[in-house]
Amino acid sequence: MADRRxxxxxxxxxxxxxxDEDGKQYEHKVAKIRDRAPTAIRKMFLKTGVTPSAxxxxxxxxxxxxxxxxxxxxxxxxxxxxxxxxxxxxxxxxIVLSTHVKYAPFATKQRRGYLRDPSERDLGTHLETALRGAxxxxxxxxxxxxxxxxxxxxxxxxxxxxxxxxxxxxxxNALSGCITVASAALADAGIDCVDTVAGGVAALxxxxxxxxxxxxxxxxxxxxxxxxxxACCVAYLPIRDEVTxxxxxxxxPASDIDxxxxxxxxxxxxxxNGNRVLVECLGETVA
Amino acid sequence: MPLDTSTYSLGLLRVxxxxxxxxxxxxxxxRTQAAADGSSYLEMGHTKVMCVVTGPTEPGPRRGGNVxxxxxxxxxxxxxxxxxxxxxxxxxxxxxxxxxxxRGKGDKRTLxxxxxxxxxxxxxLHIHLFPHSQITISLHVLSQDGSLLAxxxxxxxxxxxxxxxxxxDYVAACTAGSTSTYAANDESADPLLxxxxxxxxxxxxxxxxTLGETxxxxxxxxESRVQVSRLEGMLAVGVDGCKQVREILDRVxxxxxxxxxxxxxxxxxxxxxxxxxx
Amino acid sequence: MASQQHVLLSPAELAYLHDSLSLxxxxxxxxxxxxxxxxxxxxxxxxxxxxxSARICFADGTExxxxxxxxxxxxxxxxxxxxxxxxxxxETREEAEGAExxxxxxxxxxxxxxxxxxxxxxxxxxxxxxxxxLADGGFVRRLVINRRFHWKVxxxxxxxxxxxxxxxxxxxxxxxxxxxxxxxxxxxxxxDEDPFFDDDWAAAPYLYPRSSNKKVLARPPxxxxxxxxxxxxxxDPAKEELAVAxxxxxxxVGDVSSSSSSSSSEGEEDVDMTAEEQEGRKLRLLSIRxxxxxxxxxxxxxPNATNSAYGHAQVGEGGKxxxxxxEARAAESEAVEGVWKPPRGGAKAxxxxxxxxxxxxxxxxxDEVFDALEGVDLG
Numbered sequence: 001m002a003d004r005r006x007x008x009x010x011x012x013x014x015x016x017x018x019x020d021e022d023g024k025q026y027e028h029k030v031a032k033i034r035d036r037a038p039t040a041i042r043k044m045f046l047k048t049g050v051t052p053s054a055x056x057x058x059x060x061x062x063x064x065x066x067x068x069x070x071x072x073x074x075x076x077x078x079x080x081x082x083x084x085x086x087x088x089x090x091x092x093x094x095i096v097l098s099t100h101v102k103y104a105p106f107a108t109k110q111r112r113g114y115l116r117d118p119s120e121r122d123l124g125t126h127l128e129t130a131l132r133g134a135x136x137x138x139x140x141x142x143x144x145x146x147x148x149x150x151x152x153x154x155x156x157x158x159x160x161x162x163x164x165x166x167x168x169x170x171x172x173n174a175l176s177g178c179i180t181v182a183s184a185a186l187a188d189a190g191i192d193c194v195d196t197v198a199g200g201v202a203a204l205x206x207x208x209x210x211x212x213x214x215x216x217x218x219x220x221x222x223x224x225x226x227x228x229x230x231a232c233c234v235a236y237l238p239i240r241d242e243v244t245x246x247x248x249x250x251x252x253p254a255s256d257i258d259x260x261x262x263x264x265x266x267x268x269x270x271x272x273n274g275n276r277v278l279v280e281c282l283g284e285t286v287a
Numbered sequence: 288m289p290l291d292t293s294t295y296s297l298g299l300l301r302v303x304x305x306x307x308x309x310x311x312x313x314x315x316x317x318r319t320q321a322a323a324d325g326s327s328y329l330e331m332g333h334t335k336v337m338c339v340v341t342g343p344t345e346p347g348p349r350r351g352g353n354v355x356x357x358x359x360x361x362x363x364x365x366x367x368x369x370x371x372x373x374x375x376x377x378x379x380x381x382x383x384x385x386x387x388x389x390r391g392k393g394d395k396r397t398l399x400x401x402x403x404x405x406x407x408x409x410x411x412l413h414i415h416l417f418p419h420s421q422i423t424i425s426l427h428v429l430s431q432d433g434s435l436l437a438x439x440x441x442x443x444x445x446x447x448x449x450x451x452x453x454x455x456d457y458v459a460a461c462t463a464g465s466t467s468t469y470a471a472n473d474e475s476a477d478p479l480l481x482x483x484x485x486x487x488x489x490x491x492x493x494x495x496x497t498l499g500e501t502x503x504x505x506x507x508x509x510e511s512r513v514q515v516s517r518l519e520g521m522l523a524v525g526v527d528g529c530k531q532v533r534e535i536l537d538r539v540x541x542x543x544x545x546x547x548x549x550x551x552x553x554x555x556x557x558x559x560x561x562x563x564x565x
Numbered sequence: 566m567a568s569q570q571h572v573l574l575s576p577a578e579l580a581y582l583h584d585s586l587s588l589x590x591x592x593x594x595x596x597x598x599x600x601x602x603x604x605x606x607x608x609x610x611x612x613x614x615x616x617x618s619a620r621i622c623f624a625d626g627t628e629x630x631x632x633x634x635x636x637x638x639x640x641x642x643x644x645x646x647x648x649x650x651x652x653x654x655x656e657t658r659e660e661a662e663g664a665e666x667x668x669x670x671x672x673x674x675x676x677x678x679x680x681x682x683x684x685x686x687x688x689x690x691x692x693x694x695x696x697x698x699l700a701d702g703g704f705v706r707r708l709v710i711n712r713r714f715h716w717k718v719x720x721x722x723x724x725x726x727x728x729x730x731x732x733x734x735x736x737x738x739x740x741x742x743x744x745x746x747x748x749x750x751x752x753x754x755x756x757d758e759d760p761f762f763d764d765d766w767a768a769a770p771y772l773y774p775r776s777s778n779k780k781v782l783a784r785p786p787x788x789x790x791x792x793x794x795x796x797x798x799x800x801d802p803a804k805e806e807l808a809v810a811x812x813x814x815x816x817x818v819g820d821v822s823s824s825s826s827s828s829s830s831e832g833e834e835d836v837d838m839t840a841e842e843q844e845g846r847k848l849r850l851l852s853i854r855x856x857x858x859x860x861x862x863x864x865x866x867x868p869n870a871t872n873s874a875y876g877h878a879q880v881g882e883g884g885k886x887x888x889x890x891x892e893a894r895a896a897e898s899e900a901v902e903g904v905w906k907p908p909r910g911g912a913k914a915x916x917x918x919x920x921x922x923x924x925x926x927x928x929x930x931x932d933e934v935f936d937a938l939e940g941v942d943l944g
Contacts, residue, residue: 244911254848322626382632
């Protein structure tokens with residue numbers, strides 16, 4: 001049925017243009033290598049108070065790699081609350097946390113729609129677990145707090161999908177950024193927390209050939225490594241020395257439990273580094 | 288593959304070897320789920336349905352949209368619920384049909400079926416005995432081969448009986464159809480009882496549910512075109528089929544009751560396969 | 566999320582449960598040992614219209630049914646596959662591409678009565694289960710038919726009973742069994758032509774193949790729920806036990822036996838296999854997620870010292886309020902023995918590592934669960 005009220009585009013499908021890669025190399029790409037030390041995380045920019053209308057807000061940016069085509073991670077977080085719950089909801093003796101994580105449609109290589117898809121809801125659940133441990137919930141009965149994170153740029157290499165196929169490793173980086181920025185925004189909103197939470201990612205990677213031994217790196221960029229054997233994202237409270245959320249995915253032999261333990265410890269180390277930036281930024285906010 | 292109705296008038300045999308007035312094999316069990324208030328499992332031919340009833344319980348927060356409800360919610364506009372509210376939730380599994388098809392929760396056909404089942408049950412259950420409460424009926428469709436609404440109503444009835452909710456009588460449901468399509472305009476077309484999937488797609492049919500062995504019709508759903516002259520015949524055959532279904536359901540309930548009295552209690556977690564046929 | 570289940574326990578009951586689970590050895594409400602699982606009944610092949618199906622009932626009445634259906638789908642070629650027709654490179658290409666799969670060849674949906682599909686708890690469960698399945702990439706490799714076609718597998722998980730306890734272990738075990746019993750029609754076509762299959766269902770091979778002596782060579786993963794209270798590690802927690810957990814983890818474990826046993830030296834290989842089987846399986850750690858325990862959402866208890874119902878002096882007299890204030894603050898932050906407080910903060914990294922280690926150790930819980938599931942007859 002022709003829709004005559006609107007001006008429509010052509011009815012058939014159009015094939016999007018396919019761009020040639022940089023350089024004329026077809027068969028063997030110049031493998032990107034990680035130029036940071038294995039224990040160095042990327043530089044971060046964190047600022048609170050960017051949205052005046054919200055109770056608290058923060059903006060986080062990870063530096064983009066020097067190589068072209070690799071974008072950084074840009075996140076914006078707003079916190080609304082504590083505010084009273086609607087009348088219809090049952091009594092709750094502690095604060096009701098609701099998290100909402102959304103990639104902007106233009107943030108990743110594949111366009112995402114306007115409605116949250118299951119992977120974004122999953123990120124929201126991880127974030128909720130991470131923050132619930134930090135917030136002192138029973139000081140705010142009958143209240144709710146909403147944490148809304150928009151991922152403006154998703155830390156993806158344009159050619160990533162050719163190598164890895166799925167975006168899980170990028171999501172781990174995004175999650176760690178979400179945790180850090182949410183923690184800053186919560187502090188900006190004045191919600192009581194036992195400690196600051198920061199996120200950190202560590203991965204077990206294998207570079208170039210199969211013979212090289214796998215090594216553990218902090219804050220991995222998936223396109224810089226040939227194969228990622230496993231990665232974990234940790235939300236860590238530095239002063240209490242406790243982990244509120246752990247997400248590990250990969251394929252490790254169960255007999256070698258030390259490998260797993262080292263990976264988590266590296267994740268905690270990455271989180272500690274991130275926390276230093278967080279504390280410094282909050283110090284500036286207060287001052 | 289179009290339904291081959293050539294043998295219908297000759298040998299009066301359908302594709303699955305039944306005659307015009309034969310029901311498919313109905314197999315039912317109650318108390319299949321130990322943790323629920325009432326539960327049942329029903330097979331009408333290859334249509335397999337599980338039902339779990341919770342209630343009567345305290346009403347939860349008011350839900351809009353996705354749940355079919357009848358009774359207290361719809362009745363009084365004054366806000367006081369004089370009757371219990373019957374909430375029905377139908378989940379049609381993706382693997383239930385031959386092609387895997389996922390239906391979202393907001394699917395209109397599903398919502399309509401939920402509402403129909405809720406109204407059917409609310410007509411028979413003594414909901415005036417439980418004001419300000421809700422009875423939740425969860426139906427899971429494991430396999431579909433025609434007569435889905437009828438199977439759902441029967442399973443819900445059995446589960447309510449198992450849950451011990453007082454009711455006037457069984458709500459027994461069944462489908463009926465006609466041997467030739469509307470387009471053929473065949474005046475001498477015979478009615479058929481209990482349609483399977485192939486027949487449902489090709490031939491006009493209706494679903495009818497009666498209150499027990501009486502002729503009182505609780506549900507009548509006909510979504511296909513049929514001549515008015517054939518309608519009465521189909522309805523009569525359907526009502527007769529419902530009486531047979533009611534007898535089967537009653538037998539299942541009595542047998543289970545007899546076993547429970549004999550054994551004193553029922554073992555938990557018995558499997559579908561080792562529950563014996565009557 | 567576990568956090569959304571309403572566990573109606575009073576602070577006194579929670580304190581009692583927490584204390585009894587913190588003892589050495591822990592006293593569980595039903596008297597089980599810390600690594601003992603509740604009895605369950607399992608059956609497979611209950612739905613003849615599916616490629617594989619399973620149903621598991623736990624002793625507390627929770628029940629789940631999983632059905633697996635597979636459809637043939639055309640493989641979407643990546644847009645840089647110009648070299649696919651290069652004759653010289655054909656072998657390496659085949660090796661490289663035939664071995665790969667894509668995570669969207671598996672579609673997993675979880676349906677829980679009373680919850681919407683986009684509810685966070687449902688999404689978390691679906692994500693956890695599919696993550697475990699896709700973690701090592703081995704599963705999708707089995708789905709390749711030829712270079713142009715593959716199987717797309719749909720896993721529909723239904724929770725039949727109302728969600729009384731955290732359904733993750735139940736759903737995971739049922740999925741495991743359903744996948745074990747899944748059969749795909751036997752391929753009769755050859756090479757890259759349009760696939761056609763044998764009509765004989767009895768000739769259909771299992772998705773997870775068995776070796777000559779009926780031993781399963783590789784298995785789908787299993788997700789176990791493990792929790793810690795104080796210094797104790799407890800497996801298969803019931804909902805009351807989960808309500809007082811300090812930390813709870815969902816750990817996905819896979820089992821890959823040596824799949825390199827070729828037909829040439831089978832005699833020798835079999836002997837080696839049995840020796841290794843006797844030693845135990847080769848377990849792989851596939852994924853771990855922290856589960857938010859419902860203990861954080863429980864109401865806190867009020868110690869008698871600050872409870873006005875127990876004769877504590879009323880607020881009102883000016884001098885006394887100042888005295889009461891530091892008491893109230895202390896009562897809020899310090900733990901009073903016997904008074905339940907929802908846990909704050911997280912868990913120590915060492916505690917979590919201990920949880921994982923206990924799950925994975927040889928002859929431990931993961932091995933037992935795999936053994937038990939092996940015993941289920943796959944009709």
